[in-house]
Each structure stands twice: as structure tokens, then as C-alpha cells.
Amino acid sequence: MDDDPIARLLADPPDLPVRDGLVDVVAALRARGVVVVQAPPGTGKTTLVPPAVAAAVPGRIVVTQPRRIAARAAARRLAHLLGEPVGGTVGFSVRGESTTSAATRVEVVTTGVLLRRLQRDPELPGVGAVILDEVHERHLVDDLTLALLVDVRAHLRDDLVVVAMSATVEAERTAALLGGTEPAPVVAVAGALFSVETVWCPAPARTARTDERGVTPMFLDHVAATVRRALEERTGDVLVFVPGAGEVDGVARRLTGLDGIDVRPLHGRLPAPVQDLALATGPRRRVVVSTAVAESSLTVPGVRLVVDAGLSREPRTDHRRGLAGLVTVGVSRSSAEQRAGRAGREGPGAVYRCWSAHDHARLVAHPEPEILTADLTAFALELACWGSPGGVGLALLDRPPAAAMAVAQATLAALGAIDAAGHPTARGRAVSAIPADPRLARGLLDGAALVGPRRAAEVVALLSDDVRTPGGDLVAALRDLRRGGPQSGPWRAQLGRLRAAVPSGPAPEHLSDDLAVGLVVALAHPDRIARLRPGGSTYLMTSGTGAVLPPGSGLTGLPWLAVADADRGAGRRDATIRSAAPIDLDLATEAAPALLREDEVVAWAGGAVVARRVRRLGAIELTSAPLADPAPELVVEALREGLAREGLALLRWTDAATSLRQRMAFLHRAVGAPWPDVSDDALLADLQDWLGPDLARVRGARDLSRVDVVQALRRLLPWPDASRLDALAPERLTVPSGSSLRVDYTGDQPVLPVRLQEVFGWRATPRLADGRVPVLLHLLSPAGRPAAVTADLGSFWSTGYPAVRAELRGRYPKHAWPDDPLTAAPVRGVRR
Template structure:
């Protein structure tokens, strides 16, 4: 190894802003072993910090990048500065490709490669330092790598140097986490961007950016038109930002014929085409890129940026059991980083495909993936590290409990972890597959069922998130097999996956259609779907509805294995993005745990209906009437009916209603031991009063509710029910009048003449509550209302007597009602 190559570079480094911060960075490395470098894109931190660290520590320096294309480009850039080929002093390792040697001092890897090395050997033998680049992007694997390295420094290797590099002001949080007891030093490096003009280019009125199928063709037309405008108005190469590989190809096609070389740039392209996009050519270039060029790549020659204002981020719908990438508006922070690409080499301009008004409403920062993404793979990594649920790990944000619960349940169903979250032997095998755990399971099991090659082919398609035309994944597989530029990376992935499983022929009698469907179903048993009767939509085993895009060749197939579905904004059913044919027998092979035969007893149409059903998850396969249903299921059905439809299912006789009202009155007036008989209380305590009736299957309307309520009467206080809250009260005339307990206060409605001689208002509940007397005229209409009879005779009666004696002359209207005899009928 030429030990002087790095020293020569550092002795006369390129004129990049970060060179001024190198002394402080190296001082922190030597004194504390940790440091956070805060520097905006374009300051040269990826180029100069790793060799500077290599000059200060023994062993290899590992540098992480969030994407394969960025790792290769960073290694190539540094090797060029050293005047060497890649693989000597500077090398790289990404999934499926590596260029390193025994002389390599600086190795650039994707963060996923680093995590796998940590899982294999946490001590990282031969490694002196790890430089985590672009930690501000908050990818899930980046958060995990940072937490694992902090754990390694705390428990295994306090000599391991860790440098975290961030482009945002959140560096302080990273420093607090990385330093442990004392925050790591933060070295801030100012940027030196040239001025960048803002040009607002909103789409024409009524042009939607996205719909249920993704980015609209009309908006891609607008992006391409904006690129043509930028080419005409200003000099320099153009960098165009769109959300995904499909949009890259769409805009590139629309730019056919422009006086420039149009170069697509995204992670699925072969390395040769990626290198072509990152190299200055003989002609002006238009580089159409995903977010891969946002901060972690240098694209030389760019003086103009055209930003579509969209990004693709992970989202998980736990209610529907759907996870995937969704297209969302870009954040202000990302928009500023994209614009900065135009000002690295000289004054430039950014053409934004939205208005200044819309810009002010953008979110400040994208959400960390740990808060929005599916956490199944993350949870398996935690389990294999020995920290189920992440207990004790230094994570920038704790994972949401609900998302972790879903991830744990998924891993248990895959047989990857036990009930306590510890990995099984199968889980470690699944973890060794460089893909989502569901795809790892599909590869391992699918190889035995359809052969290792076909299983690897399908898993490679799924791991690259291939969007199949018309949603037909089998057609996408056949297109890949035919060859062409997009298939080379896929073939390499197929070979890598095949090497992970034993060679096997699998079921040779399965067609490719069904073989693809079976592998997809193994990966996503919760997305096996059957066509709904008499409709064009599907029901998945998870219970979620789904629909194919119009015109798909799969429309009408009775069974599908759905590989990708999104939430279908504004729609009841999810939208199927890719799927393959399946049949019932293979569905049972892929998801045996979902096959159930159960007795279903439910309340329907006013009675208990019992059926024996066979189901695949939420999909009912067969059903037949069940004679003599088990009593416990009958009780459960009646309970569920009452909880759903309320106590109105019972027959409330006058006696039952009266008793309930009297008990409610005593509960309000005296409290315990008199029971609460409101709907919520009765439904919450069905056993104590309705239990015996539910255990004798019958029509709910035949239950004697009054008798059931009497089970709630407290003893021995129940013996005083008729004293504390009498159903009737005898008045001076001898009549027994029913008390109305339906209101806030008990009411006794009685003819005025029947209470002559009654001096005081009767009181109930041990004298605590006076009865509200409704004193009626001879015609039965209220003449007066009082809860103070003594006061009424003095002040109210004379007025009532004056008003009614002329109207009812045949009735008694004595001057002194306290001395008069009460009468029921007419008496002069």
C-alpha cells in the first residue's frame, strides 16, 4: 500500500469549504473518538473527512452512504483525487458488487451493508472508524446503524471512532446520542454556494399533480415543458428532480429531440448508465433523477435545477395492513437542498413547478422513516441484535408502539421470532436474505415449491418494487427475461438470491402464472384476494377491499396474489398496483394458518343464526347451517347483539320500565347500594342481571326484564324499595296514585279536591326528595305545580279557587281546604 497517497491529498486538498474544519474534526477524533460534522451539501465533507480520519486512526475507515449509486460515486470521486483506480486505497461494497483489496484504507458502503457486518461480528475487526454520512435524511437503516454503533462503543469497543455527518441543524440531537454521558463535539462548516435564482413555474389551472394512479401524465408534460424553458433561457446542464424511476423514464421520453443529452439517473439503472449520468459529456446534459441526487451525489456541470416538487416516502396503513411508498409533496428543507445543486459551480437557477404561495405551505422537514415506515425488517434486526423492541438502544426517535406491535405479530406469523421477540433459527435465516423479511420467507419456502430460480426471479422483482404494466407481475417477469437494459441489475440480484438457497426443481407442473402467484402469496399471505361475488373488486384475507386499475389484464380472475397495493386516497378500496394469478389450493399452501373452520353464531333478524363456516382469513369459502349451536356461542351472540343494537332488543313492559325508573331515582338520590341502571352500566354488567336468561337460549323479546332487574336489588336494602320509592302513593281521598319517576324529580299527578286536608308534601328516599305535585283541575288539566303544599294552600290556592270555581260550579271549592273533606267526584 502506498501510505503517502492520503498524506499527499491532505497536504494539498481541493479548495472545498470543509478543509477549514478538518483540524477541529481531527482534534475531536483524537480526544473523544466521536464527532458530528454539520455541513451543507457541496462543502466536500464526503470527499475530505474520510481520508482525514484515515490519517488519524489505524485500521480501515468505513464510510456509509444511503444508496448504492452514491456509494459507488463517492468511492470513484475520492480514488480519482488520489490518482488511483477504485479498489486500491479507496474501495466500495454495495449489494452485489464490491471493489476492495488488502490495501484499502477507506471503504464506502451502503448503510445496509454496515448493519449486516455488525450483525455478523459487532466488534468490526480491522475497522478503526466508521463515518456515517447523510444522517439527516433519517432513513430507518441509518437510525439503526447509529444506535448499533453507540451500543458497540459502550459495550465492546471504546476505541472505535464514529463520525456522524449531517447537513441540517438537528446535529445537536445526534451529538447528544452519540456522545453518551457527554455530547459529542459538533464541528460546523459553512457552505459556499453561489447565488441561485428562483423561478416559479406552477402547472396550468386544473392540472392535477397526482391521482389514484400516481403522478399524472399532464403534470409530467408540464415538468418536461419547464425543462425546455430552462434550456432556452439559461446556460448550463440541467438536473431534474422527479419522485421515482417511472417518472424519470416518463420525463426522459417527453424530452426526445431537445438539443442536449438526456440522461436518466436512478437506483435501478445499470452501473454504466449511472456513471454516464454523473459524467460531463461533449454536449449539454439534462439529468433526470430521483431524490438520489438530492444531497448524497455530486452531479458536475449543473447550473439549472428543475424541481417537480414531489418525493416518494414510506407510509404504512396499519388499519388496512398496507405498506409501501407513496408520492407526497417535497419538504422545504429538501426543496432547498435540491435548489442548492444549481449553485455549486457558479450562479444558477431553480425552476420550481409550483407557486411561491404553495411553497410557503410546504412542511419544514420530511418525517423520519421510523415514524411512518413498515417496521418489520427493523424489528427483526433488533431481535437479532439481542434487543427486542429496541430496549436500551440509543435511537433518535422511539419506534411507535402500534407499528412495533404489528411488526412483532408479522414476525411471529413468519416464524422468525418467538412470543418474547427473540429470533428463531428460521428468523436468522430470513435475516440473512438482503430483502424484507416477508420476501426472505418467500425465497426460502418458494424455492422448495417452485424451484430456486423462479423463486429468486420473483423475489428480485418484488425487492426492486417493480411497477408492472397493468398490474400484471407475470408480464413484468417475462419482460425481464427477454432482456434489455433494465434486466441486467435484476439478473444480478436473481443470481445473488439463488446462492442463498439450496438448488431445487420445485413443482415443475406449475405454470409461470401460478408460480409467480404462489411466491407472492408466500410473501404477503394477508394480500391473497378473491373476486367478490357479482362484482369487479376483490376482498383480501386481511379484510381490506381492493380493485385493479381499469384495463388490467387481471380483471375478472377469481383469485389473485397481490404484491403491491396502496391506500387509494379518497376511495373505500385499495388500488392494486401489481399482482399475479392464484387458485384456492395454492392459497391454502401459502397461508395454512389462515385456513379456519369455525362455528359462527350471530344475532340476525331478531333471532340467533348459527352456521359452520370455512374461511381463509376474512374470505368465506363455504358455509352451512349449524344445528344445536354451542350455548357459549349463543350467549356471546346475544351479548354482541345487545352491545351493538342496545337494550331496545329486550321487551320493556310497563312493570320493567317502572322498576328501572325507581332504581334510577334511588341511585341518583341515595347512591350505593342502589345500582346504576343507565344503558352503559347495564350493558357493562350483563352477567349480574341478565346472565341466567342469556344462558337459556331464547328470543330476547321473551325475557322477563322486570324479573331480571330485580336481581340487581341490594339486600337487605331491597326490602325498603316500596318505602323509599313507592310505586303508588295513597292520597287523602283514598285513591292510590302512580308516581312518575321518568323525570329528574318524582311526580304525583292528582285532582286538587282529592288532597284537601293534606298539610305537607310527601317526601321520598328517606325524606330527602319531595314529590312534585301536579294538582289537576276537574278536567284533569294541571291547575298548579308545587313541591311545597303548605305554602300552596296559603298563597296559591286562593287564586286557583278564584279561577276554577266559576268554570266548575258543581265541584267543591271550600274557603279553607285544610279543614275540607277530600272527595273523588262531584261534591258541592
């Protein structure tokens, strides 16, 4: 139709590589209703696939983008091609901003916006097709939205068309999941990039890329120097990749003042006009310093040069410490290739990589999917609200790790957001409706009644925007934002959204701003309430993790802190506090009543059992008092701790006790059950079984030394087999001379040291343990020195004795050495 802008565009589309695949895409949709489009960045899939689908499918076409910048830019680009303003045939909706109309046929949204719509009404009324773009990035929200759409097609709307677009060769996995019983068709489009030359620019020797504070200033100097080199050596605009907003600002500052060059920052926290400026060409040469937002989902026109710092920010969760956040890691090879490709979209270009070819070969192939590394609390709440606790029954590209999911569900249960079966409570649905992490939503809901709705929303907006402040002082950061500081624009927008999510109410004024901020932070993160350790500069959090403030922080020395953000401190024992606010004990216990408990603590300390009644807030000990009558099982555990730490030598091991233990150990080795294991580990594990009746009286090392160990060990002897102990493992053996000699059970085989002349006439070696084990005879000379060792006495008399006799006759000529020892009388003592 002549008046249809989409039909006009498709009649004469731009010369983009994806144009040749549009017919196959539409044919696959008509045949199956699903398709995967595999095309590298720069092929035009985000520009031309949506109008092609809109021409073939009735209803609104919803196109997702992983980021707000990309959603606005994609809508602006397509509207420009149609010759219309945004909000007509093409519109967009992102968090806090929507430009659409009744005439909108293609709506570009962030994936999070689509997820909220799915949760509100899974049937997506009025929507004919959903196009998921950049699914290869494997963000948590993208994986979840794809799984929910597969569920919707299977159970609610088999007419809903779904297109998944990926820039990598892993499209087959997505196709298998999207297609259900039969994989979805895959339409592959070849890229048409120009050649891109690689220039290796490793940092100078001894220049660390990162330290405990993040990317080092020296490495940012190197990145800025590499940008200057690229500008001097080649023509065209420069796109610089660094990991985060702080590094964007740092490199941009270092490049300020370049003659004839516009330096443009680009990251998700900038106001929309500043983002748009970075994406628009101008009269002068540009350097666009960007995070990964420009890696695949954005087109930055005019770029012929890429400078890549080789770093990215990825979510990591330390479940042991209860810390989650973004960490700086080396870029993957696939991401490095996508970044480099930005230089070859409009003509031949070059990529300057701030690492060596040798280091490049050691990069990981692909970044880890977020579902395997990120905090899953919000993800788990979405699953619960969908009706699939833990993701049961959903087609996810990767299953969430069981341990991480268990931690997430425990967190939600502690917030009162899910019940014992994992289903959402009314509070959980209220938490889910708030555009923030569930912990922050709890801080908003509960904090509104304690500090007032506006102050609570101010603090949560500050936390959700991840505002970093020098010294980690959140109160100072809040005051700066209230005054209209440089980050106040996004903060005020988020404040408005959060303020609308909680009802109006009275604003209590009894708390200062300092304590109000601390209380809201503590409500959101009760596991991060921290107290200063006695006599030190470090803190202990209720989770049990140690933490330290950065040098020069104005919070140093405060007795209590509510910590909003702390990183894991790679290679260090304590985490580093990135943002916190003051709090006091009363507010801490009000924010975390579930962590407040009293315990009987019985431990081994200083050679004694010490019993106390301890009141704790999580891992933080608040008060302690002596406990006169501790529970017997706690005493046993303390004794086990003491014996494990200081050894069983705390007991008085007489010769009789040692001998009995050795004989029992021998029978355990030789016979097995029912003879018990009496090794150190086994005795410590079964302390109650053999020492139990003696433990009630024990309070220290002196009491332990009075325990009758022989009697204690006898409690372990099996009945009725115990009556045969002396027969199976006798303490002594009588030899032919009449001597009763002690058997040595210290080795693997029982040993009997005996003078050779005392065993004349003994035809066979004695055997123990019902004949299972021969005794090893150490045959001694008249002087008591070893002359021979044998476990086969019969063989010794016939083969070994003649040589031993010849030697001993020469050494001891006055002693009798008969030719036939089997008929000779045994001689006791040293008689000649």
C-alpha cells in the same frame, strides 16, 4: 510522506468550505473519539473529512452513504483527487459489487453493507473509524446503524472512532446520542452557496398533481413544460426532481428530442453505467431527471437550474389493512431548500418550483423519520439478531411506535423467525442472512422446495426490485425479464445474489409458471391471498381488506390471486392491486396453513339467531354448514348484536316492566350503588346477568317477545336492598283525599299529577329515596289542567295558592276554594 496520496491531498486540499473545519474535526476525535460534523450540501464534507480522519486514525476508514449511486460517486470523486483508480487507496462496496484491495484505507459503503458487517462481527476488526454521512435523512437503516455503533463503543470497542455528518441544524440530537454521558463535539461548517433565485410555477387550474394511480400525466406535462421554460430563460444544466423512477421515465420521455440537449435519467434501479453517465458532464447541455437520490448525497456537476416537482416518496404503513409501501407526498420545506441549493453550487442559479408561494408556506418543516412511518418487520429482525428485541437498551434517535413494533414482531413470529421472548430462531437467522425483506426471504426459503430454487429466486428478485407492470400481472413481468427486458439488468444481479443464498436442489415441474409465481408470492404475503367476491369485480384478501384490480388488467375475473403489492387507495374503501399472480385454493391453503381454521359463527340475521360452522382462510369464507347446538356464550353475543342493532324494543315492554325500569333508573341516579344502571348501554353490556336464564330458549324475535321482562329486571335488583324498592321509589303515592296515584319517573325528578283540591291539608311535599328527592307536584284544576307546579308545598300554600285560588274561583265558581287550604278537607273527584 511524499508517497502518501492522502497526505499529499491534505497538504493542498481543494478550496471547499469544509477545509477550514478539518483541524477542529481531528482535534475532537483525538479528545473524545466522536464528533458530529454539521455542514450543508456542497461544502465538501464527503470529500475531505474521510481523508482527514484517515490521516489521524489507524486502520481502515469506512464511510457510509444512503444509496449505491452515492457510494460509487463518492469513491470515484475521492480517488480522482488522489490521482488513483478506484480500488487503490479508496474503494467502495455496495450490494453485489465491491472494488477494494489490501491497500484500501478509505472504503465507501452503503449503510446496509455496514449493518451486515456489524451483525456478522460487531467488533469490526481492522476498522479504525466509521463515518456516517447524511444521517439527517433519517432512513431506518441509518438510525439503526448509528444506535449499534454507539452500543459497540460502549461495550466492545471504546477505541472505535465514529463521525456523524449531517446537513441540517438537528445535529445536537445526534451529538447527545453519540456522546453517551456527555454530548459529542459538534463542528459546524458554513455553506458557501451562490445566490439562487426562486421562480414560482404552479400548475394550471384544475390540474391535479396526484390521483389514485399516482402522479397524473397532466402534472408531468406541466413539469416538462417548466423544464423547457427554464432552458429557454437561463443557461446551465438542469436538474429535475420527481418522486420516483416511473416519473423519471415519464418526464424524460416528454423531453426527448430537445435540440442540442442530452436528457439523462437518474434513479437507483438504473444500471451503473447509466447512472454514471447522468453524473458526468458532456459536450452538450444536459437535463438530468432524478429522484431524491440527487437531493443531498450526490453532486451533479454543471447544474445551474433546478426544476422541482415538489413531490417525494416516503414509506407509509397501514397496520389496520396490513399494507405497507411507498406513497407520494408533498415535499418538506427542508428538502425543498436542499434541492434548491443544488442550483447554487458552482455559481448563481435558479430554482423553478412547480407550486405557489402560498402552497410553500404550508409545507411541513421536515420529512417524518422512517422509524415513525415505515414497516418495521426487517428492522425488528435486525434488533432481535443484535440481541435487543424491540430496541431495548439501544440509543435510537426516536423510539419505534409500540403498535408498529408489535405488528412487526407478530409478523416475525408467524414466519417462525423469532421465539416468544423475541429472540431470533435458527430460521430467523437464515431469513436475516438473505438480502431481502423477511417476508420475501420466507418466500424464497419455502418456495425453493416447492417450485425449485431458481424459480423461487426469480420471483423474489422480481418482488424485491419493485418492478411495476401494466395491469399488475407479475407473470407477464417475469417473462419480460427473462427475455432481457429493460429492467432485466438489476433483476439478474439480484437473482444471482438470491440464488447463492439457497442450496441447490431438485426443481419440481408440476406447477406452471403462473401458479409457481403465485405460490411464492403467497408464501411471502399470506395475508394478501385474495378471492373474487361473489357476483362482483372486487376481491377480499385474507387480511379482511377489499382490493380491486386496475382497469384493463389481464388478471380481471380470476377466482384467486396472490397479491404482491397493493396501495391503500386514499379516500376509497378498497385497496388497488399493483401486482399479483394467479393461484388456486389448494396452493393458497398450502401457503397459509396458519390462516386456515374452523369457527362456530352465531349471528343475528333477519330477526333470528343463525348458527353455522364456517371454514375460513383468514377473512375468506370457504365453506359453511348449519350448526344445531351452538355454544350458549355465542348465542348471547348474537342476541346482544341483534338487540344493539334493532334496539331493546325487540323485547315486550309491558307497563309493569317499563315502570319497574324507570323506578330502578331513578334510584340509580338518586342513590347510586347498589342500585344498578338500567340504561340501554348497560342492559346490553350485562345481557347475561338479567336475561341469561331466558336466552337459551331464544332463537329469534318471536322468542324475545315472550320473555318476562319484569322477572328479568328483578334479577338485577340488589339484595337485600330490593325489599325496600317500594319504600324508596313507590309506584303509587296516597294523597290526603285517599286517592292512590301513580308517580311518573320518566323525567329527572319524580312527578305526581294530582288535583289541587285533593291535597288540601297536606303540609309538606313527599320525598323519595330516603328523603333525598322531593316529588314534583303537578297541581291540576278540576278539569285536570295544570294550575301550578311545585316541589315545596309549604311555600306554595303561603305564597302561590292565593293567586291560583283567585284564578280558579273565577273559572270554577261552583267549587269550594277555602281561604285556608291547610285546615280544609281534601275533596276527591269533582264534587262541588
